[in-house]
Amino acid sequence: MPKVPTDPESAPAPFQLTALDREILSQTDEEYISHDWENLKDIIATNSLHLFKRKPSDLANYISWSTAIKSLYGTITNYICLERLRWPLNLDPATQCVDPTPFADSRDYRILRNDWPYGVTPDISHLVVWVKNAIPVDEQTGGDLTPESRTSIDEFVHRTFVVRLEEEFPDAKARVMWFKNWTALQSVRSLEHIHVLVRGVPDEIIFEWTGEPARKLSDPTVGLENAPIPTPVV
Template sequence: MTGPAPFQLNDTDREILSMTDEQYQFHTWEDLKKIIANNDLAVLKRKPSDLVRYIAWSSGVKEQYGTITKYICEERLHWPPLISADGGVAFTYNNPTPFADPADYKILRNDWPYGVTPDITHMVVWLKTPIPIDSQTGDLTPESRMLIDAFVDKTFTSRLGPERVQWFKNWAQLQSVRGLEHVHVLLKDAPPELIKELTGE
């Protein structure tokens, strides 16, 4: 990799960039269970070659669109954003409660998933409505966790069972796409037809 990275690299990123793909150990389903249970999300990482490509892609997107958020809004979500009072991104939505209206969220594959084993599909649920977080910690409030749990149960777990679904939401400082609300969902052995049904892609 040459030139400055388009985002702040953390210690995990630097460690990964010093590896080859052959040296990398993929996150397994059991690994992910522990990481999510401990809220140790900073250890999630991409495969070295994927991270190099992601850095290059991010640089190109920022050069063309200004921000990754703008690219996702325009090219992936097709949601025309409003500019909020604090200069961030906001959207016109039908219902202020997250997940209450299907028009206010979109489920997509993660275009740049973490380095997980091939049996795992990494999805992202993008929302027009903000999910409340604890202002002190940047983590989800108990009420927000219940809200996400209910949505994940209805949308994913009801189809695959509780042992094949996990979810997490990165704290603000870990998000590579800040200002655009999203929740990560991991599916184990999900059939392709279900992914197509959920994403429309």
């Protein structure tokens, strides 16, 4: 297993740290206040997505992990395509999508657990839907979704997540939220994805959606368990 640095201050960060990131890194996990469901609802409803944050230890480990992954694979996108999605690099939606419409064919997207979720309360699970298709955004608004894209995602989330939960819970719709970071906030910009948050959902159902068990958090070697040490991709 490749060695992963444990001190995020010992080397340049693999991405630009925000003022909020630096504030979080100055805290202990005991001082950190987790996002609860109501707080998440407010952030998403007001589109204040820059306020999402990770637990201090998770953020420090995420920085170290990102540094290690980039040294091994060149980019986070390369790692995700090769190791998590098993999709080809340099994905071309025009030739490699079964259906040109986003979310229309299950072979064109994959649902996974977020390896590095935001710092939420334990009742909340954070999933990511990776999509081969391009999802139209409005560049005039900093890369926010177009109304048509928002409707398309709403419909996908309803039929994929809400309908399944309706089999178990009378308040299924209230247990699901989604968001898509503006382009400027995305850590993996070249690979389309949306975030889905679910509350109080048994892990068995999470497994149905993702096909993978829960992964240990606060571990800078997540995703590196079986990683080779290849020549860095440039």
